[in-house]
Amino acid sequence: MKKTDSSFSCARCKDAACMGSGERARCEKHFKEEFGREVRRTVREFGMIGAGERVAVALSGGKDSVVLLHQLAELKKKLPMELLAILVDEGIAGYRAPTIKVAKRECRKLGVKLHIVSFKSEIGSSLDAVLKKRPARRHGRGAGGHASPLGACSFCGVFRRLLLNKAARRLGADKLALGHNLDDAAQTVLLNLYRNEPARLARFWPVSVESGEGGPARAPGAASAARKPGASPPDFIPRIRPLIRIPEREVALLAELEGYGICHRSCPYAHEAMRQTVRAQLNEMEDRYPGTKKRIFNSWMAMGPAMKKMDEETEAGPNGKKKQTPMGRCSSCGEPSSKEECAACRMRRQFYKHPGR
Amino acid sequence: MKKAGKPVLVVDGRPEKLEGRAPASVRGLLAGLKVSPQEALVRVDGHVRPDDFPLAGARKIEVIRVVFGG
Numbered sequence: 001m002k003k004t005d006s007s008f009s010c011a012r013c014k015d016a017a018c019m020g021s022g023e024r025a026r027c028e029k030h031f032k033e034e035f036g037r038e039v040r041r042t043v044r045e046f047g048m049i050g051a052g053e054r055v056a057v058a059l060s061g062g063k064d065s066v067v068l069l070h071q072l073a074e075l076k077k078k079l080p081m082e083l084l085a086i087l088v089d090e091g092i093a094g095y096r097a098p099t100i101k102v103a104k105r106e107c108r109k110l111g112v113k114l115h116i117v118s119f120k121s122e123i124g125s126s127l128d129a130v131l132k133k134r135p136a137r138r139h140g141r142g143a144g145g146h147a148s149p150l151g152a153c154s155f156c157g158v159f160r161r162l163l164l165n166k167a168a169r170r171l172g173a174d175k176l177a178l179g180h181n182l183d184d185a186a187q188t189v190l191l192n193l194y195r196n197e198p199a200r201l202a203r204f205w206p207v208s209v210e211s212g213e214g215g216p217a218r219a220p221g222a223a224s225a226a227r228k229p230g231a232s233p234p235d236f237i238p239r240i241r242p243l244i245r246i247p248e249r250e251v252a253l254l255a256e257l258e259g260y261g262i263c264h265r266s267c268p269y270a271h272e273a274m275r276q277t278v279r280a281q282l283n284e285m286e287d288r289y290p291g292t293k294k295r296i297f298n299s300w301m302a303m304g305p306a307m308k309k310m311d312e313e314t315e316a317g318p319n320g321k322k323k324q325t326p327m328g329r330c331s332s333c334g335e336p337s338s339k340e341e342c343a344a345c346r347m348r349r350q351f352y353k354h355p356g357r
Numbered sequence: 358m359k360k361a362g363k364p365v366l367v368v369d370g371r372p373e374k375l376e377g378r379a380p381a382s383v384r385g386l387l388a389g390l391k392v393s394p395q396e397a398l399v400r401v402d403g404h405v406r407p408d409d410f411p412l413a414g415a416r417k418i419e420v421i422r423v424v425f426g427g
Contacts, residue, residue, distance in 0.1 A: 007409075008406070008407060008409070008410055008411075016404065016406075017406070017407050017410075018404065018405045018406065018407065019405070019407050020407055021407055021408070021409050025407060028405075063423065248395075249395055249396075249398075249423070252398060252423035253398055253405060255423075256398050256405060256421065256423075257405060262423075264369070264421065264422060264423050280393075283393045283395035283396060284393070286395055287393060287394060287395060
């Protein structure tokens with residue numbers, strides 16, 4: 001790459017920068033190198049992957065999961081592991097088909113086997129079909145409004161997690177790798193604060209090992225809890241988030257620089273999620289006060305173990321709500337659940353009780 | 358010497374018109390388009406460039422709005 005004005009040149013080699021400024025300016029080569037180093041550091045620090053483990057990547061065909069797949073394929077050269085990918089086709093017309101194409105192409109490139117599961121085959125209806133039947137949604141709880149009993153993202157999220165866990169278990173995966181990045185983590189922290197869900201926040205951690213979201217059960221630096229060969233897979237496949245320290249914009253930048261051919265198309269239901277509002281707020285904060293997302297993440301990392309302890313010790317839960325029980329099984333379907341009945345069964349019952357409402 | 362014209366602007370693959378004076382930097386361009394720098398990548402003459410990169414002399418600017426979440 002050509003040499004350029006020093007204010008826009010890489011702080012490492014003086015080539016033209018593609019990101020950052022001053023000491024943080026990086027050229028393409030150094031940006032890619034540091035990206036990979038950060039992923040490896042996160043995997044190592046949280047003991048995310050043990051040698052010889054079977055890792056299922058939750059692949060949507062979007063930038064995060066495609067970048068994750070490539071990063072793990074690269075890591076595989078140094079840390080022996082078996083990689084496979086699982087894609088959940090929710091059945092969203094005009095949105096999912098192009099990303100499936102990307103997922104298939106990238107898996108073919110890397111020689112990774114892709115397993116596709118769909119809402120239609122697993123729960124009987126596509127997301128579009130389910131949402132067509134729901135009552136009209138009015139936003140806000142005040143002034144006569146009420147929250148819809150079936151928000152698109154709540155329904156989709158619950159069943160996507162269920163299908164991913166089931167598929168990962170069926171395929172004998174030791175870990176389920178998710179493409180969550182720094183922005184997702186900062187949003188999750190704020191969302192759980194806004195919703196008064198400290199117990200949920202206490203369970204969110206780069207490695208989720210024991211419940212719906214896990215929690216800081218394993219100290220940073222601890223070795224991966226690899227399953228012994230021949231042992232039966234656990235009900236809940238531990239989830240790992242190797243991109244958790246990387247800002248979303250950098251994930252997008254890597255996807256662009258590597259030419260992964262990602263479709264930048266938004267989910268037609270995305271506007272319904274409260275997360276979008278939090279995302280916009282956080283982006284504005286990041287523009288004004290660079291480093292905000294990282295500081296939220298670091299605060300959460302510092303508070304996580306204390307919150308987990310408080311959550312375990314407090315009878316009623318820190319927010320006064322009824323505390324969730326440790327991970328057990330759903331009384332209806334037998335899947336892992338922290339409540340007597342899992343969220344998927346509750347949603348199914350709610351929907352099928354009034355399917356035509 | 359002939360004065361350089363306005364650069365060609367492409368947003369999400371579609372050509373757009375640059376109104377008024379050409380923006381001085383990537384950040385200024387995004388502000389004019391009302392796009393958060395957090396939500397877009399900008400290629401200047403084929404190369405992705407940082408937010409403060411000057412646009413003087415650029416011939417083609419591509420704004421790629423990357424979908425976050427969804």
